[in-house]
Amino acid sequence: MRGGTPSTDDFGQRLRVLRARAALSQEALAHAAGVSVRALADMERGRTRGPQRRTVRALADALGLDADEAAGLEESAALGRPRPRTAEGPAVPVALALPRDIQDFTARDAVLARLQDLAGDTGPDRPVVAVVAGQPGLGKTAFAVHAAHRLAPHFPDGQFALDLHGMDAEPTGPRDALARLLGAVGVADGAIPAGTDDRAGLWRSLAAERRLLLLLDNAADEAQIGPLLPGTGASLTIVTSRQALAGLTSVHRCDLALLRREEAVEMLTRIVGPERVRAEEQAARDLADLCGHLPLAVRIAGQRLLSRPHERLGKLVDRLAAEGRRLDGLQAGNLRVRAAFALSYRQLPTQARTFLRRAALAAGADFSPETGALLAGLTLDEAVARAEELTDAGLLQSDPAVERYRFHDLLRLYAAEQVEAEDGPEVRDAALDRTARWMLRRAAAAALHFDADHDHTAPSGDPDPDGAPAGREAARAWLEAERTQWLAALRRAHDTGRHRQVLDTAEAMHWFSDLNQHWEQWVEVFQRSSDSARALGSRREEAVHLNYLAWAYNLCVHDPRAALVSADAALDAARDSEDGLQQGWALGYGAGALQRLGRLSEAETRLRDAAGCLAGQGAPQARLAELSTLNALGILLRQTGRAAEALDIHRRGERICRAGVPGRAAELIAFYHAVHRQQIGNDLAALGRWQEAEPPLRQALDVFDAAQMPSWAEQARLDLGQVLGAMGHPEARETLLAARDALAALRSPRQAEAATALAELGQTATDG
Known part of the structure; x- marks a missing residue:
């Protein structure tokens, strides 16, 4: 033998000499052979006397041994392995051998590395338990089997796999499971105690003396698992279950996510x-x-x-x-x-099955317990309990921050199939109608928190006043979180002919929509409401909602051609119903569309007609409409090179704001005043009066920010940034950067203007 390879039969001593000859540290050899440092140390110290053949081959390759040396190393390892029992004792157990590994196993590297670390951390007083739980189809068993094969060299005293049949009608009981485990470690049938507790005690005693890897697959619950877990000894137990097994203490959780x-x-x-x-x-x-x-x-x-x-x-x-x-x-x-899904579904109690399948009717990617309760016909407390139960069963996924739940896409399809199979169309439609009515009442009540015309001392109309959002912030949060759900409810109400509820909900949303111009769904909301007004034969309401629709086309989806069609239809309906206020609004929205289409002369004519129409009316609503019209007219004049005329128009609007509008809250008029202050700042900037332009723009921005109106605030921020840039102000870059990023998030067409302003600012700095 070359280099004086030791002739000793002791595997650990032979391995130690070979490593020293190769000038490798334990860490280097462990890395090259794919074993842990702890496992290698156990081999060299004699704690592991007979590692498996695959481990010996990996060590021989890493040490660069020739065929004779590798054979000698394997021979010394074989001497340390347990011998087959003679006829005088029990046979070597093979019934609980690990299943075949999957050769095309993919991904899960991080979780496998975690288990590898845990395997290296076992010791006489540190048996490790790892729980692999989650929804059907995640590959829990495949992962656990693959991990067990990878980790087998760490556990030379045996690797056992036991299917506990947790999803069967009668899962394997702890008593029977313990009998199989005891048999696996060589206890004769006649020596196995009768009682579960005695079997568990004997199992723990025997496991304490061995380095075992135990795979307990498909566990039903904690009661089934508890008696099977070793109490001491250097063992690793991997438990798989569709249940979370949250009651198991001192365990490591291995979370399997969906594949990327x-x-x-x-x-x-x-x-x-x-x-x-x-x-x-x-x-x-x-x-x-x-x-x-x-x-x-x-x-x-x-x-x-x-x-x-x-x-x-x-x-x-x-x-x-x-x-x-x-x-x-x-x-x-x-x-x-x-x-796979049916196996879990059939295990659920009746109420949980109902909740799961009905929750599949919810709109959107996730749903709240309120929605689940309405669809399933449960109380809110019952719905929360069922949602948590289904989360523990791996059939729903809970949001990490708020009380909302979601399905995997395929599981949602399965649950929806069960609605058709078990409930039928009549029950399904009743659940959807019940939910839609409730959702629209809640949505309208929440939106009215933002309605300047609403009497906030009147009853809200919320279906559950005790659980209703309290205040504007809570109302905004609910409307945003449930946006997909109440929009689906609006569709259902429209499609099933409940046109009055569609109109009432859309009307309640009118002021709230102004705060969220970046929401594209306002087009659908007001399309459906104007259609419902037409179905009810109300030309005045049709005019109102066609005007809302023109607004949405202009400002939410930036489609001026569609906006002009809607505005013209609104003008016809307003004239038919002799509603001067809606005529003024229709002329104004049509002018906005014409302006965006580049038909500036026509737009100016309509705006002047709208201002004249509205000025002659005494209602408070007409004053607000007049303010909006004057604002738009001034913008048009400035954009056509008539900034001085624009400044006069906007100051006229400012005088109306300062005088106040009877019957309208001071906060509302302050908002209109801020709109005109923003445009006064822009007019002054167009005239090159930069120093004068800065204060009104800052004042407007402060109002919009305080009101949490991002669509308005970010445009004002852009205007201010451009003025600051022209002045060489040090805040210019920061202001323009913030505006550009926010406008991009809002999908505003002015994001390009912000990017251009930033580029010009950089060019100016370079030139300087």
């Missing part, structure tokens, strides 16, 4: 081969998305394609694209996504 898209594509590639994926890369990405990045679904899609080598990936994508056929398409042999 690239990981899902990698799994697909490992199953079907890189050639097929390279040939249809976009189809592979689409397939991963349609599988919801759920490992089980991706595996089923891959196995299906593998069994059909000539079938294109795009064909399966087309099949799965139809939601009604997706679960049918996700099956290959005995692998079925629907079956």
Whole structure:
């Protein structure tokens, strides 16, 4: 033998000499061989006398041994391994051997590394328990089996896997599970105690003397698991369950997330081969998305394609694209996504099943317990309890910050199928109608917090006054959080002919919409409300809501052509109903659309007609409309090079604000005053009077910021930034940067103007 390889039969001593000869530290050899430093140290100290063959081969390769030396190392390891028992004693247990590992296992590197660290941290007084829980289809068992094979070299005294059948009608009881574990470590049938407690005590005693890896798969609950866990000894127990097993103490949690898209594509590639994926890369990405990045679904899609080598990936994508056929398409042999979900669904109590399937009717990506309660016909407390129960069962995902819940996309499809199968259309429609009525009443009551014309001392009309949002901030938060839900309720009310509720809700939203001009859905809200007014035969209300629609087209989606059509229709309806106020608004909104289309002369004519129409009316609403019209007229004049005329118009509006409007709150008039102050600042800037322009712009910005009106505030911030830039003010860059980023987030067309102003500011600094 070269270099004086030791002839000793002691594996640890032989390994230590070989490592010293190779001039490797324990850390270097452990890294090269893929074992932990702790495991290597245990081998060299003799605590681990007979590591498995794969570990010995990895060590031999890392040490650079020739064939004879590697064989000698393996021979010394074999001497330290447990011998098969003779006929006088029990046979070597094989019934609980680890299942076959999956060769195309993908991802999960971070969680595997965590388990590797835990395996290295076991000791006589530190048995480690890791819980792998989560929703159906995450690949919990596949992960646990793969991890067990990876970690097997750390546990030379045995690796056992026991399926506890937690999802069966009758899961394996602790008493029977303990009998199987005791048999696995060599206890004869006749020596196994009769009682569960005695079996658990004997199991803990025997496990304390061994380095064991125990995989307890598919656990039902804590009561089933508790008696099986070693109390002492250098063991690692991996528990998988669809339940959270939150009652287990002193355990490590291994959270398996959905795969990232690239990981899902990698799994697909490992199953079907890189050639097929390279040939249809976009189809592979689409397939991963349609599988919801759920490992089980991706595996089923891959196995299906593998069994059909000539079938294109795009064909399966087309099949799965139809939601009604997706679960049918996700099956290959005995692998079925629907079956995995059904297994969990059937285990649920009746009320939890009802909550789960009805919650699938909620609109949007997530839902509140209130929505779930309405759909399921439960009290709020019952709904919260069922949602938490379903979260623990891995069937819902809870939001980390607020009390909201979401489905995995495929599980939502399954739950919706159960609505059709178990409830039927009549019950489903009743649940949707009940929820829509409640949602619209709550939405209207919340929106009225922002309505300047509303008597806030009157009853709110909220369906649950005790649980209603208290104050504007709480109302805003509710309206934003439930935006998708109340919009779906509005659609249902419209489509089922409840036109009065549609109109009342949209009317209540009118002032609130001004605070959120960046919400594109205002177009749909006011399309439906104007259609409902038409269905009710109310030309005056049709004019009102067509004007709201013109506003939404102009300012929310920046579509002036559609805005002009709506404004012209509103003008016709207002004339038919002899409503001068709505005529003024229609002329103004039409002028705004014409201005955006570059038809400036026509726009000016309409604005002057609108101002004249409104000035002759005495109602407070007409004064507010006149202020809006004067503001728009002044902007048009400034943009056509008549800044001095614009300044006169805006100061005229300011005089109206200072005089006040009878019957209107001072805070509301302060907002209109701020609008005119902003434009006065812009007029002065257009005249080159920069020093005079700064104060009114700052005053306007302060008002909009205080009112939390981002659509208004960020445009004022841009105007101020441009003035500061012209003055060479040190705040200019910071102000313009903030405006640019916020306007981009709001999808405002003025974001380009902000970017240009920043570029010009940088050029000016360079030139300077």
